[in-house]
Amino acid sequence: MEHRDDIGAKLGMWIFIFTEILLFGGLFLVYAIMRNRYSVEFHQCAHHLNAFIGTVNTIALLVSSASVAMSITAVQKGDKKTAVILLFVTLLCAAVFMVNKYFEWGHKFSIGLYPGSQLMLTLNHGSIMFFSLYFFMTGLHMFHLIVGGIILTIVAIKVQRGAVNAGSYVLLENGGLYWHLVDLIWIFLFPLLYLIT
Amino acid sequence: MQTESVHITPYRTYAWVLIALMTLTLITVTVTWINLSALTVAIALIIATVKAYIVLTYFMHLKFESSLFRVFVAMVLMIYVLVILFTLSDYLLR
Amino acid sequence: MAAVFGAFVLGFSSILTGLNFIVTMHRMRAPGMTFFKMPLFPWALYATAWIQVLATPIVGITLLMIIAERWLRIGFFDPSLGGDPILYQHLFWIYSHPAVYIMILPAMGVITEIIPTFSQRRIFGYKAIAISSLAIALVGYFVWAHHMYTSGMSTTARWIFSLLTFLVAVPSAIKVFNWVSTMYKGSIQMAPPFLFAVGFIFLFMIGGMTGLSLGALATNIHVHDTAYVVAHFHYIVFGGVGFAFFAAVYYWYPKMFGRMYNFKMANWSFVFLFAGFNLLYFPQFVIGIMGMPRRYFDYLPQFTFGHQLSFFGALLLVIGIVIMLITLASKKGAKAPDNPWGGRTFEWQIPSPPPVENFEVMPELKENEGPYDYK
Ligand SMILES: [Cu+2]
Numbered sequence: 001m002e003h004r005d006d007i008g009a010k011l012g013m014w015i016f017i018f019t020e021i022l023l024f025g026g027l028f029l030v031y032a033i034m035r036n037r038y039s040v041e042f043h044q045c046a047h048h049l050n051a052f053i054g055t056v057n058t059i060a061l062l063v064s065s066a067s068v069a070m071s072i073t074a075v076q077k078g079d080k081k082t083a084v085i086l087l088f089v090t091l092l093c094a095a096v097f098m099v100n101k102y103f104e105w106g107h108k109f110s111i112g113l114y115p116g117s118q119l120m121l122t123l124n125h126g127s128i129m130f131f132s133l134y135f136f137m138t139g140l141h142m143f144h145l146i147v148g149g150i151i152l153t154i155v156a157i158k159v160q161r162g163a164v165n166a167g168s169y170v171l172l173e174n175g176g177l178y179w180h181l182v183d184l185i186w187i188f189l190f191p192l193l194y195l196i197t
Numbered sequence: 198m199q200t201e202s203v204h205i206t207p208y209r210t211y212a213w214v215l216i217a218l219m220t221l222t223l224i225t226v227t228v229t230w231i232n233l234s235a236l237t238v239a240i241a242l243i244i245a246t247v248k249a250y251i252v253l254t255y256f257m258h259l260k261f262e263s264s265l266f267r268v269f270v271a272m273v274l275m276i277y278v279l280v281i282l283f284t285l286s287d288y289l290l291r
Numbered sequence: 292m293a294a295v296f297g298a299f300v301l302g303f304s305s306i307l308t309g310l311n312f313i314v315t316m317h318r319m320r321a322p323g324m325t326f327f328k329m330p331l332f333p334w335a336l337y338a339t340a341w342i343q344v345l346a347t348p349i350v351g352i353t354l355l356m357i358i359a360e361r362w363l364r365i366g367f368f369d370p371s372l373g374g375d376p377i378l379y380q381h382l383f384w385i386y387s388h389p390a391v392y393i394m395i396l397p398a399m400g401v402i403t404e405i406i407p408t409f410s411q412r413r414i415f416g417y418k419a420i421a422i423s424s425l426a427i428a429l430v431g432y433f434v435w436a437h438h439m440y441t442s443g444m445s446t447t448a449r450w451i452f453s454l455l456t457f458l459v460a461v462p463s464a465i466k467v468f469n470w471v472s473t474m475y476k477g478s479i480q481m482a483p484p485f486l487f488a489v490g491f492i493f494l495f496m497i498g499g500m501t502g503l504s505l506g507a508l509a510t511n512i513h514v515h516d517t518a519y520v521v522a523h524f525h526y527i528v529f530g531g532v533g534f535a536f537f538a539a540v541y542y543w544y545p546k547m548f549g550r551m552y553n554f555k556m557a558n559w560s561f562v563f564l565f566a567g568f569n570l571l572y573f574p575q576f577v578i579g580i581m582g583m584p585r586r587y588f589d590y591l592p593q594f595t596f597g598h599q600l601s602f603f604g605a606l607l608l609v610i611g612i613v614i615m616l617i618t619l620a621s622k623k624g625a626k627a628p629d630n631p632w633g634g635r636t637f638e639w640q641i642p643s644p645p646p647v648e649n650f651e652v653m654p655e656l657k658e659n660e661g662p663y664d665y666k
Contacts, residue, residue: 015310
């Protein structure tokens with residue numbers, strides 16, 4: 001008989017999530033110290049971020065997280081069609097997030113505000129730090145979002161083919177856990193970058 | 198290893214959780230319009246923590262996993278908070 | 292930058308190893324083996340695995356930030372861009388101090404296996420050793436800034452980290468006490484692995500004690516960046532980890548290769564290594580206190596004798612290593628029995644060298660059996 005250990009698999013996924021939490025944790029530590037040092041500049045710079053786009057993105061991520069969680073319920077009930085649709089909704093929300101980010105970053109780039117740009121180097125230290133953290137943190141978060149999207153696409157295909165089914169769905173659970181992690185990080189990024197005006 | 202009883206969370210629960218999370222999001226956004234000076238960040242962080250708690254418990258199923266998972270999560274978060282506090286003991290008290 | 296990225300990838304291997312060990316120990320123990328019936332080497336590896344999982348990501352993100360600094364001018368640590376170099380020191384040591392425990396904890400685990408086997412005595416204070424491994428891992432996570440006393444940290448932070456550093460000594464001392472107590476009234480078999488194990492205890496104690504004097508704020512300021520630190524570090528990482536590694540090789544060599552080695556040669560390798568090691572590093576304590584800075588190839592005349600002693604020690608050490616390599620490379624040893632040392636843990640119940648799949652039947656620990664049931 002093939003050896004299978006779903007709890008072990010989930011345990012492994014959780015431990016991996018811990019490493020991700022601490023990876024971003026290091027960044028949040030840098031944020032805390034820099035914010036403490038340049039709190040006035042951080043306040044001013046946060047005005048340059050569009051809180052509306054940020055809110056839309058937050059809601060997109062929350063919806064995507066809920067639909068991943070629901071797709072697990074669907075698979076448990078053996079409802080393949082709903083599960084695939086829900087995963088598709090998740091990927092759609094991810095796409096919305098990415099498009100928004102594209103315009104957000106695109107606008108900053110078009111006015112010459114990007115890491116290492118001429119404009120950036122003329123700003124004061126606090127502003128450089130704020131935008132550096134902004135680009136680095138949202139960039140790393142976006143990278144995780146893309147990876148999560150790829151994982152969920154693969155899982156969706158497996159659900160469609162029946163490889164992930166009511167009897168064996170730990171892959172979907174772990175993919176979901178990763179996706180929730182992406183959401184979790186954004187929950188903290190959003191207020192710390194957009195809402196400190 | 199497949200003998201553990203499977204917990205199926207109804208769709209309804211997730212819908213309520215989503216509504217709660219959205220409400221909290223709207224609250225944090227609105228709160229920033231009111232000027233509470235130093236409190237702003239504290240409130241934003243508290244709301245974010247509540248949201249994270251909800252995501253961990255329901256979306257990430259911690260409520261229905263064995264207690265080992267909860268112990269690990271609590272331990273990791275505690276260690277992280279301590280790291281922050283110890284580092285700040287340098288920066289804030291210089 | 293390529294090197295930094297290489298280190299980042301290496302971090303993944305460390306994290307995944309830790310992840311694998313934790314999940315394995317939680318989910319795949321032999322039937323009947325509860326957590327508190329697990330041998331103490333896996334216990335030490337369990338504590339190590341948690342450090343690997345929780346500390347490596349911090350250096351991972353630090354490396355990413357360095358790449359961003361070099362490549363994109365995102366200067367989190369560059370003062371000319373508003374960054375903070377001391378922050379880099381913090382992040383670096385948050386990983387790099389626990390990294391030392393990643394090295395020493397498995398070494399302690401090896402010693403905990405060897406001492407009871409060669410004393411034919413049940414380990415003294417099993418639970419205390421198991422828990423102290425976890426305690427070292429946990430407290431060891433919060434002592435990083437003892438490397439930064441002279442960097443301009445706040446005074447409060449300095450005494451907090453000094454206090455925490457002293458605390459780590461407690462579980463380490465518990466282990467040393469238990470090893471020595473295990474030998475008490477045992478029928479000791481003076482085989483090479485045991486020699487290296489007691490050598491470890493001796494050197495580790497010197498390393499640990501001098502570590503305390505370095506953890507104390509006042510003395511640290513005095514000997515910071517001197518040869519004293521070099522000597523302390525090597526007593527822990529060479530005298531500790533290195534000797535435990537040699538002990539482990541001599542201990543499990545028969546199991547790994549199915550062949551014994553020449554005891555006489557192995558004992559000589561110990562004599563040369565032990566004498567050479569002490570002659571190499573002990574003088575550095577002395578010249579360190581006298582003021583010899585580290586990382587210099589040149590020195591004032593009053594340090595000449597110390598350096599000469601170190602040089603001869605290094606020669607002896609190299610001879611010891613060569614003897615050991617010759618001993619281990621020799622193919623003339625007799626065929627090893629399944630259990631040459633009379634060990635009680637599972638690996639000694641199977642043939643030497645182990646067959647594919649290791650255990651033909653699933654090994655089992657009975658109700659009232661423990662991992663160290665010697666007479
Ligand atoms: Cu240290």
